[in-house]
Amino acid sequence: MADATQSGETGAGSGDPRFDGGYGWRARIGFLSPGTVDETISRQFYRMAPEGVTMVRTSLGVRAVTPGEISDAIGRAEAAARELAKERPGCIILGGSPTVVLGGFGSDAVLTERIAAASGIASSAAQTAAIEAMRLLGIERLAVASPFPEPFNTLLGDFLEQSGIEVVGFEVLDVDYRSITRVPLKAPYETAKRAFAAASRPDGIYFPAGPFPVADLIEPLERELGTTVLSSLQATLWKGMRMCGATDLEIDGYGRLLRSLAL
Amino acid sequence: MTGEILNEQNFEMLLEHGYGWRARIGFLSPGIVDETLSRQFYRMAPDGVTLVRTSLGLVEITVDAQHKALAQVEAAARELANEQPDCIILGGSPTVVVDGFGTDALWTKRIEEATGIPASAAQTAAIEAMRLLGMRRIAVATPFPDPINGMLGDFLKQSGFEVAALNSLGIDYRSLTYHPLRGGYDLARRSFEEAGGADGIYFPGAPFPVVDLIERLERELGTTVVSSGQATLWKGMQMAGADDLTVDGFGKLLRHEYA
Numbered sequence: 001m002a003d004a005t006q007s008g009e010t011g012a013g014s015g016d017p018r019f020d021g022g023y024g025w026r027a028r029i030g031f032l033s034p035g036t037v038d039e040t041i042s043r044q045f046y047r048m049a050p051e052g053v054t055m056v057r058t059s060l061g062v063r064a065v066t067p068g069e070i071s072d073a074i075g076r077a078e079a080a081a082r083e084l085a086k087e088r089p090g091c092i093i094l095g096g097s098p099t100v101v102l103g104g105f106g107s108d109a110v111l112t113e114r115i116a117a118a119s120g121i122a123s124s125a126a127q128t129a130a131i132e133a134m135r136l137l138g139i140e141r142l143a144v145a146s147p148f149p150e151p152f153n154t155l156l157g158d159f160l161e162q163s164g165i166e167v168v169g170f171e172v173l174d175v176d177y178r179s180i181t182r183v184p185l186k187a188p189y190e191t192a193k194r195a196f197a198a199a200s201r202p203d204g205i206y207f208p209a210g211p212f213p214v215a216d217l218i219e220p221l222e223r224e225l226g227t228t229v230l231s232s233l234q235a236t237l238w239k240g241m242r243m244c245g246a247t248d249l250e251i252d253g254y255g256r257l258l259r260s261l262a263l
Numbered sequence: 264m265t266g267e268i269l270n271e272q273n274f275e276m277l278l279e280h281g282y283g284w285r286a287r288i289g290f291l292s293p294g295i296v297d298e299t300l301s302r303q304f305y306r307m308a309p310d311g312v313t314l315v316r317t318s319l320g321l322v323e324i325t326v327d328a329q330h331k332a333l334a335q336v337e338a339a340a341r342e343l344a345n346e347q348p349d350c351i352i353l354g355g356s357p358t359v360v361v362d363g364f365g366t367d368a369l370w371t372k373r374i375e376e377a378t379g380i381p382a383s384a385a386q387t388a389a390i391e392a393m394r395l396l397g398m399r400r401i402a403v404a405t406p407f408p409d410p411i412n413g414m415l416g417d418f419l420k421q422s423g424f425e426v427a428a429l430n431s432l433g434i435d436y437r438s439l440t441y442h443p444l445r446g447g448y449d450l451a452r453r454s455f456e457e458a459g460g461a462d463g464i465y466f467p468g469a470p471f472p473v474v475d476l477i478e479r480l481e482r483e484l485g486t487t488v489v490s491s492g493q494a495t496l497w498k499g500m501q502m503a504g505a506d507d508l509t510v511d512g513f514g515k516l517l518r519h520e521y522a
Contacts, residue, residue, distance in 0.1 A: 016475075018443070018444050018472075018475060019443060019445050020443045020445060021443055022441045022442055022444065023299055023302045023303070023440075023441075023444075024298065024302075024440075024441060028298065036342055037342060037343060037345075037346050038297070038314075038316050038317070039314065039315045039316070040282055040313070042297070042301035042304075042305065042316070043282045043305065043313050043314075044282070046305035054298050054299070054302050055298065056296060056297075056298045056440070057297050057298070057301070058295055058296045059317075059318060083295055083296060083322065084296060086296075086437050087296050087298065087437060087438075087441065088438075088441065178345055178346060179346075181281075181282075181283075181315070182282075182283060182287065182346070182347065183281055184277070184278060184279050184280050185278045186278040186279065189278065213277075213281055216274065
């Protein structure tokens, strides 16, 4: 009784692009993922990603979201990028908001440059992608629903403000970060609605954190509140597909951003 | 185009219980980089079934590297246990064949002792699956370099199988995840033909891009096909109590068409 609409058929030989091009025949998006355990990053990525788009992921070994652990993770980024490069992804994206807000505004560009130099592969950062997405969709006044502990929420707020985004609402999900992969989706759903309601005239909602289980809330929230919703991982997929040149298709069901790939 | 949109009932389950509302399968994944392991898992897995994965840091398929990865197993299992998966499965054939028959049971026990969570191994799962499907004489299509292939053959023989043919892809293992599916397809057919009358085909190597070949090979060759990732999903769902659910499109095993 699986709801599987998936099909295990490869079609008639070379008519199936996977048969000759492999699973990532459209785009293979390299991802430096802070967390040591993955569950909801891959789960959400493959909810949203079209056929032929894969994530090539390695971890930066973060076990707890503290400044010390994040700083260690940043120190491992270049070696991890070289490891990723052996599998030849089309681009490399540094995951995490904590990884770039710790060093403050502009540190995403510095880290991106280091990763590109270490790996020889075009690079970006998930936070950079989210801000580019906000600009593209005309979001100037933002409501944030965050799963991070302090000091990362304050640092993230500063980073967004310095990026020219006015943070008019900021709500934090009160759970142990290590349990966010298994929180029911109603928790971020309610946090987002609270952030939106408390804000004055927001243009959109932003969910930072790749593992935050929110992908299937994007479309319902956009419809319910008549707004625009961005998540870290959704912006990573959008940016990665653009960097890999896979912009000739639209993704339906995960918000305005992924319907705007060609823009 | 995109993945299927959830029906209302499953959306309600997501809201109330999260992405792994049916089963959260812990996985100790040897490789340091993941691409086709997760890609293939989410090709097959029904809604509500997730993979909770951490890596053992393996960068190459040598005997030494397996021993280094094995030295990480208990710490990595404790790390996984922090996220409370329903079970923990040790990935890899190389991880258990390097020290031979029976070491899968030994590692399973160690993982359970370290975490208090029911454990198994991907190799154990594949062997259980092949037995249940009535496979005795098997054709193996592997992505591994030597000496792992010889060790795997011995392990399978000691588990009671007749290894009628074993052929290796013969590519750099680090290029496996972007290998076209044609590679696995041609190799499996060659192994099957060489075996001259096997009961089934076995693809070890969870990252080996093969799951979308399973159904096609079963139909074209009138046989049974088991892959490491497919057997891991099957075993994990069973251990998590989600085995009332069958999956269509990825072979007899996930449809529970046992012999």
